[in-house]
Amino acid sequence: xxxxxxxxxxxxxxxxxxxxxxxxxxxxxxxxxxxxxxxxxxxxxxxxxxxxxxxxxxxxxxxxxxxxxxxxxxxxxxxxxxxxxxxxxxxxxxxxxxxxxxxxxxxxxxxxxxxxxxxxxxxxxxxxxxxxxxxxxxxxxxxxxxxxxxxxxxxxxxxxxxxxxxxxxxxxxxxxxxxxxxxxxxxxxxxxxxxxxxxxxxxxxxxxxxxxxxxxxxxxxxxxxxxxxxxxxxxxxxxxxxxxxxxxxxxxxxxxxxxxxxxxxxxxxxxxxxxxxxxxxxxxxxxxxxxxxxxxxxxxxxxxxxxxxxxxxxxxxxxxxxxxxxxxxxxxxxxxxxxxxxxxxxxxxxxxxxxxxxxxxxxxxxxxxxxxxxxxxxxxxxxxxxxxxxxxxxxxxxxxxxxxxxxxxxxxxxxxxxxxxxxxxxxxxxxxxxxxxxxxxxxxxxxxxxxxxxxxxxxxxxxx
Numbered sequence: 271x272x273x274x275x276x277x278x279x280x281x282x283x284x285x286x287x288x289x290x291x292x293x294x295x296x297x298x299x300x301x302x303x304x305x306x307x308x309x310x311x312x313x314x315x316x317x318x319x320x321x322x323x324x325x326x327x328x329x330x331x332x333x334x335x336x337x338x339x340x341x342x343x344x345x346x347x348x349x350x351x352x353x354x355x356x357x358x359x360x361x362x363x364x365x366x367x368x369x370x371x372x373x374x375x376x377x378x379x380x381x382x383x384x385x386x387x388x389x390x391x392x393x394x395x396x397x398x399x400x401x402x403x404x405x406x407x408x409x410x411x412x413x414x415x416x417x418x419x420x421x422x423x424x425x426x427x428x429x430x431x432x433x434x435x436x437x438x439x440x441x442x443x444x445x446x447x448x449x450x451x452x453x454x455x456x457x458x459x460x461x462x463x464x465x466x467x468x469x470x471x472x473x474x475x476x477x478x479x480x481x482x483x484x485x486x487x488x489x490x491x492x493x494x495x496x497x498x499x500x501x502x503x504x505x506x507x508x509x510x511x512x513x514x515x516x517x518x519x520x521x522x523x524x525x526x527x528x529x530x531x532x533x534x535x536x537x538x539x540x541x542x543x544x545x546x547x548x549x550x551x552x553x554x555x556x557x558x559x560x561x562x563x564x565x566x567x568x569x570x571x572x573x574x575x576x577x578x579x580x581x582x583x584x585x586x587x588x589x590x591x592x593x594x595x596x597x598x599x600x601x602x603x604x605x606x607x608x609x610x611x612x613x614x615x616x617x618x619x620x621x622x623x624x625x626x627x628x629x630x631x632x633x634x635x636x637x638x639x640x641x642x643x644x645x646x647x648x649x650x651x652x653x654x655x656x657x658x659x660x661x662x663x664x665x666x667x668x669x670x671x672x673x674x675x676x677x678x679x680x681x682x683x684x685x686x687x688x689x690x691x692x693x694x695x696x697x698x699x700x701x702x703x704x705x706x707x708x709x710x711x712x713x714x715x716x717x718x719x720x721x722x723x724x725x726x727x728x729x730x731x732x733x734x
Contacts, residue, residue, distance in 0.1 A: 282324040443492035460488035654682035662686025
């Protein structure tokens with residue numbers, strides 16, 4: 271047989287019988303391998319491994335077990351990561367020795383066949399190279415998974431969480447052992463977001479491109495604390511599993527809410543200044559010009575009186591413009607019934623301008639301490655009404671405002687085409703704006719189909 275040469279691999283032989291060891295060494299040399307040592311004891315083998323780590327060990331099965339039933343080969347594989355080929359002298363007794371071998375190996379017998387020996391070595395080294403690359407890849411991906419900076423999980427098709435990283439443990443306040451294979455990701459989702467996310471979960475497994483990769487939702491941890499999350503999800507190629515990462519944006523949302531709250535206060539203050547400051551001044555000037563005009567007319571100074579009338583008309587326009595600015599800056603009056611009056615005016619204008627029948631159902635008075643909260647409720651209602659006008663083709667709109675047991679409920683219903691068809695027209699719907707305003711005032715917002723098939727927008731505010 272023609273000798274097959276290969277890149278030299280260092281091989282350590284540990285065999286009780288020197289003649290067998292020398293026979294193997296000669297054959298290995300013919301094949302182009304380097305034999306680092308011929309040994310007949312375990313202690314010598316360990317010293318040799320530390321001195322000159324080989325690529326492969328050929329081990330006499332009789333030397334495999336040393337003391338206290340501890341497998342020497344297991345130590346080599348686990349501690350030194352070196353592949354092993356077992357040397358069995360007589361094939362007829364190999365069955366008796368299989369209890370000493372924990373997994374299938376290539377068996378070599380005497381006399382050693384050079385072709386079989388070459389195949390056994392190459393197969394073993396090839397497997398080891400593959401295993402090493404897999405271990406390296408697994409180590410790299412595990413490192414990335416654990417240190418990505420975001421809470422990350424692997425999700426099975428049945429919604430079970432199969433793998434979590436340290437960041438998800440911190441986010442959820444559960445340990446890895448409590449989550450993996452035991453919990454569904456649905457257990458961490460706020461009720462108002464769950465239906466939408468379950469739909470995305472199913473859709474992603476049918477057509478990954480049809481489901482959004484990024485969206486926000488509210489996450490509930492072990493202690494019931496709600497956290498604002500920005501999520502990225504995608505399928506793992508060739509599987510029904512998905513991977514999802516979670517970025518906690520609660521602090522960002524809090525700061526955004528605070529900025530909006532401050533800006534709303536400033537806007538309201540500007541509106542109040544215009545209403546209480548500039549407005550009265552303009553009215554006073556108008557009053558004075560009227561008196562002056564009468565004096566000029568009494569003195570028969572008609573040309574001057576006419577000029578003054580024109581000035582008076584400009585002042586009137588300035589007063590009207592100021593009132594419009596005040597209404598835009600502060601649409602809800604500060605008094606207790608300000609929200610009721612603002613909603614009533616909104617619906618009257620809708621009936622007058624669009625010919626849509628509007629109905630306003632409310633209790634006599636709704637008490638809201640902060641005017642900013644009332645303004646956001648009004649703007650939610652205004653957006654919902656605008657959606658009914660522009661998108662739903664509604665003929666009737668009903669707004670309800672009630673307060674029961676410390677909860678204020680604002681509901682806008684229409685008899686239009688329904689929420690599912692509306693969602694097909696995602697552009698310009700303003701749903702995210704309504705949800706954002708609801709979160710700012712710590713209220714819940716639900717958008718769904720009502721009994722008539724139209725759309726219902728319900729905002730529930732728990733008073734402090």
